[in-house]
Amino acid sequence: MIDQMEKVLPKHGENIIVGVMYKRHFEWYVAPKKLWKMDYKKLYSVWKVVYKRSGRTLSQLENDIGSYEKFCDIRWGIEILNSDTASFFLAHLFKCRYSADELRLLRMVTRDDQKNDYDASLFIDFDSSVMYSQFPKPENFEIFVPSGWTGSYEDFTSFIPAEKRY
Numbered sequence: 001m002i003d004q005m006e007k008v009l010p011k012h013g014e015n016i017i018v019g020v021m022y023k024r025h026f027e028w029y030v031a032p033k034k035l036w037k038m039d040y041k042k043l044y045s046v047w048k049v050v051y052k053r054s055g056r057t058l059s060q061l062e063n064d065i066g067s068y069e070k071f072c073d074i075r076w077g078i079e080i081l082n083s084d085t086a087s088f089f090l091a092h093l094f095k096c097r098y099s100a101d102e103l104r105l106l107r108m109v110t111r112d113d114q115k116n117d118y119d120a121s122l123f124i125d126f127d128s129s130v131m132y133s134q135f136p137k138p139e140n141f142e143i144f145v146p147s148g149w150t151g152s153y154e155d156f157t158s159f160i161p162a163e164k165r166y
Helices: 040-053 058-065 068-073 086-092 100-109 112-118
Strands: 015-022 025-032 120-125 130-133 150-153
Touching: 015 086, 040 058, 040 068, 100 112
Parallel strands: 015 120, 130 150
Antiparallel strands: 015 025, 120 130
C-alpha cells in the first residue's frame, strides 16, 4: 500500500497549490513546495555549489540536508518528476487533491491577510512536458525541470481548463 500524504491547507511559501495535467486530466493539488522541484539531481547540485562557495564541505551538506539518497526519500525516492514517474508521485498525493469549488470556498472564508495562500503557484503539464511557475522569485521552480522539458515563469491562468479555475 502506498503511503499517502494527508491533505493539507495552502500556506504561502510552505504548502503550495499546483495544477496538474496528466493523461489529459486536470487536478489541483496542495502539497509542500519541496516536493515540486521536478529534478532533484539539479536541485542537489545547486546545494553542493552553494555549500562549496560558502566554504562548507560535502559532509556539512549531508549533515544539514542528508545524502542525495536521503534527500530523494523526501519524495518517495523519485529523483526526477516527469511523465514516467508522475503516476507513482500523484498516487502519494491522492488525498491532497482539491476541486476548484473547494479552493474557491476556502479562499472566500480565509482572512484577507491570508488570501494569497490560495494563489496557484505552478502548473505542470505532464502531457506536454511543460511547467509554468507563478511562485514569487527567487524560488525559480522553472530551472529545475527535467531534460527535454520547458520551464517558464509566467501567468498560466489561460492554460487551466475554464471549469477548473477558481
